[in-house]
Amino acid sequence: MNAITKRPESLLDVTMHYCPGCGHSVAHRLIAETMDELKIRERTVVVAPVGCAVFADKYFNCDSIQGPHGRGPAIATGIKRAKPDSIVFSYQGDGDLASIGMAEIVHAAARGENITVIFINNAIYGMTGGQMAPTTLVGQTATTAPKGRNPLLQGFPMNISEMLSKLESPRYIERVSVDSAPNVIKAKKAIKKAFENQVNKIGFSFVEVLSICPTNWGVTPLKGLDFLREKMMPQYPLGVFKDEKESVAQKIQEGK
Amino acid sequence: MYQGVRISGFGGQGVVSAGVLLAQAGLVDGKAVSWYPSYGPEMRGGTANCSVVMTDTEVATPVVAMPDTAIIMNEPSLPKFEPLVKKGGLLIINTSLVKTKATRTDIKVIYVPCNEIAEKVGSLKAANLVALGTFAGATGAVSIDAIANAMKKVFKRAKPEILELNRKALEEGAKLK
Amino acid sequence: MAEKVLMKGNEALAEGAIRAGCRFFAGYPITPQNEVPEYMSWRQEEVGGAFVQAESEVAAVNMLYGAAATGVRSMTSSSSPGVSLKQEGITYLAGSDLPCLIVNVMRGGPGLGSIAGGQADYTQATRGGGNGDYRTIVLAPFSVEELGNFPKKAFELSEKYRIPAMILADGILGQMMEGMSYNFEPVDPAALCVKPWAIGPNTTGRKRNQVYSYGLAEGELEAMVLKRAERYALVERDEVIYEERNTEDADVLIVAYGISARASIAAMEIARAKGIKVGMIRPITLWPFPAKRIAELASKVKAVLCVEMSLGQMKVDVDLAVNGKTPTYLHAKSGAFFPVAEEIAVAIESALNGKKEQLFNLADLAEKATNERAEAKNAPCKEGALL
CATH class of the missing domain: 3.40.50.920 (Rossmann fold)
Structure with missing residues (x-):
């Protein structure tokens, strides 16, 4: 019998702590497959966040560093500048990246750091227990917005991919989803490209992954997928927001 | 030998760089030196000043609270530093900009029209060097040669004719005692 | 001894760090330490190191956290309010047992305080400063010469014990000029030993390295803290300088x-x-x-x-x-x-x-305060009262 798939070498054979239906484990697998395919495991460093993915350092079979809430892009900057041969990715959730770490992600993107950032957007704080995130939808309930997000009090959700795509330096920004097999395949392509760009020294690459949080949304995984498609996708349309083929250095050299 | 100096004037009069020059000259002469610029609101627009210490042993505090010599380059600096000069110390006053006379009788006062002398030498910018020349001449704490040598280290990009002009300003200043 | 060169304290410090083998610097502008990042901005490039002007002190110290984890001699510098912001990263550095150098050119406080020199961050520096049970090795120079020569000492102590080191200077030392001569030969970073715990490209087939400060399982954190305390005890016994x-x-x-x-x-x-x-x-x-x-x-x-x-x-x-x-x-x-x-x-x-x-x-x-209060007749709502 031929095995047609196997656990990626870059993903350790340990039990993950993620809830049933959670998108983190899928995103982890896609990253690990990419590390295998690009043969970069031996020089990759994962910057684990604060949030549900805090233990990402226990799951990826590569060097790791676990940092303070929101500071992943700054830590990744430090590693990459000190060791330019390393492949560094910051893995962050929406509270981490879009709230407390807004300055770090915007400036790492503005500097055009040659790093990869994987941004898991599930519109809620997971680990701390379902509080409102910057990406929580209008009307969506949270433990700190029991009547639902009210734009008059809490403003409107933040579209991070769109925001970052307005900057000059980022090379690649795409929003994907892991709600269905076709979308998972697209997500894989995006993640792979975001790492290839780093290997090829193209520059800052960012993939936003729409994901579900059945536990904190208070729904079954299947209902969660419906919510993602019906409510999240209209607010957070999938697609490529920026895709530059050349690095900033190449562009400047060519006088473009 | 110990000399604690306070140089004070408007920002732009070169009081801070005159202090650096003095410290560098002391170092050239083999002395222990320190230089410390003033801080605070007076950094913007108002009075700038710095402390310079030169000694044969080691510099204790770099902040000269009671100077042996105060070089007063503008009017507001006089009431600020005249009272602080040590008894028997020296006050050098730039009469081009300071019209008030010193009131203390227990210190030596030298009145120097720094701006006029500098203009005569060739550049108003050398007014601070005229004052340094007076200091060197009156105290003997540092030689004109040492200051001239220090200029080559501090003003690295200065042209030879400027260095020559500066030296002239020092020498003219040293004539006043 | 080499001929003394007239140098500003902050610049002597920055050059001293370069000579000590520092090849990563991240910082953010704040008076009275600005000469440090300014000097580093061109000097790191000259020696093939990295300089980043961060978007904040918080980002700068986290860049330091990342860089220090690679084993490269790395530093950040700031002044009091900025060092308060850096406490987040310092506690992570301490909790992850990473050697590094943090410089505080202290100014007056609390709050915005003044931009003149100060020494009011003593407690913050010597008790850890951020959350958790930790210490940093704190060196206090008193001259431009010590400012220039202490970075090497700081890096060596920091690496020996895997405890972050701090140089606690002040705005007067940072801004003043004195004759400077270095008492050591420049360190070649390539000649330093490879840190077995460092993250980054794995060229030796070692097992993967993990840098973290958490211990969520029962007993795990306590074991980490106690292990660290052993090194603190050694430092207290063997490394006192006066x-x-x-x-x-x-x-x-x-x-x-x-x-x-x-x-x-x-x-x-x-x-x-x-x-x-x-x-x-x-x-x-x-x-x-x-x-x-x-x-x-x-x-x-x-x-x-x-x-x-x-x-x-x-x-x-x-x-x-x-x-x-x-x-x-x-x-x-x-x-x-x-x-x-x-x-x-x-x-x-x-x-x-x-x-x-x-x-x-x-x-x-x-x-005095009692008398003032009596005069104010205990009127907390009275204009100007600070009771």
Whole structure:
């Protein structure tokens, strides 16, 4: 019998702590497959966040560093500048990246750091227990917005991919989803490209992954997928927001 | 030998760089030196000043609270530093900009029209060097040669004719005692 | 010794760090330490190192966290309000056992305070500063020469014990110029040993390295903290550095560090000229603190005088060392622009003769405040009242 798939070498054979239906484990697998395919495991460093993915350092079979809430892009900057041969990715959730770490992600993107950032957007704080995130939808309930997000009090959700795509330096920004097999395949392509760009020294690459949080949304995984498609996708349309083929250095050299 | 100096004037009069020059000259002469610029609101627009210490042993505090010599380059600096000069110390006053006379009788006062002398030498910018020349001449704490040598280290990009002009300003200043 | 070069404290420090093999610097502008990042911006490029002007102090210290984890000698610098912001990263660095150098060119505080020199971050520096049970090794230079030579010492101690090191300077030392000569040959970073714990490209087939400060399983964090405490104990036992002056015959012992020690030296000259036997111990490591030596010296004098630009933060450590066996006094210049030798000289006499002039005394302050409150008739809503 031929095995047609196997656990990626870059993903350790340990039990993950993620809830049933959670998108983190899928995103982890896609990253690990990419590390295998690009043969970069031996020089990759994962910057684990604060949030549900805090233990990402226990799951990826590569060097790791676990940092303070929101500071992943700054830590990744430090590693990459000190060791330019390393492949560094910051893995962050929406509270981490879009709230407390807004300055770090915007400036790492503005500097055009040659790093990869994987941004898991599930519109809620997971680990701390379902509080409102910057990406929580209008009307969506949270433990700190029991009547639902009210734009008059809490403003409107933040579209991070769109925001970052307005900057000059980022090379690649795409929003994907892991709600269905076709979308998972697209997500894989995006993640792979975001790492290839780093290997090829193209520059800052960012993939936003729409994901579900059945536990904190208070729904079954299947209902969660419906919510993602019906409510999240209209607010957070999938697609490529920026895709530059050349690095900033190449562009400047060519006088473009 | 110990000399604690306070140089004070408007920002732009070169009081801070005159202090650096003095410290560098002391170092050239083999002395222990320190230089410390003033801080605070007076950094913007108002009075700038710095402390310079030169000694044969080691510099204790770099902040000269009671100077042996105060070089007063503008009017507001006089009431600020005249009272602080040590008894028997020296006050050098730039009469081009300071019209008030010193009131203390227990210190030596030298009145120097720094701006006029500098203009005569060739550049108003050398007014601070005229004052340094007076200091060197009156105290003997540092030689004109040492200051001239220090200029080559501090003003690295200065042209030879400027260095020559500066030296002239020092020498003219040293004539006043 | 090499010919001395006139250098600003901040620049001597930056060059000293480069010579010590520092190849990563991240910082953010703040007075009075701006010459450090300015110098690093071109000098790191010259030596093939990295310089990043971060978007904030918080980002800068986290860049340091990432860079230090790669084993490259890395540093950040800032001044008091900025160092407060850096505490987040410092506690992670400590919790992850990463060597690195953090520089605080202190200014007046609290809050925005002043941009002049200060020493009021003593407690923050010597007790850890951020959350959790940790220490940083703290070196307190008192001259431009020490500012330039201490980065190497700091990196070496930091790597030996895997404890973040801090150089605690102040705005006066940072801004002043003095003759500078380095007492060591430039370090070639390539010649330093490869850190077995460092993250980054794995070229030796080692097992993967993980840098983290958490221990969520029962007993895990406690084991980490206790293991670290063993190294703290070694540091306290073996790495205390101090300097003594005129202590042989002293009746009054001054304890002062940094710029306060400089002013105290001048004050000693004034007092000695009057026939007062005064000596000084200058802690060079603030943690580990030279408690043992201070206790020995205190037992031989009539009074101990602490001189600091803070309201007795260092005196807490001195009191712990002296343990009530000798009277201790404080000359405090918190919020002042600089300590004044002539005032310290008065304080020396006061300490010896039981007088109050130039000594900071909480009991007197309480009495003053009580009287002010009585005058204000306890009217907290009265305009201008601060009750």
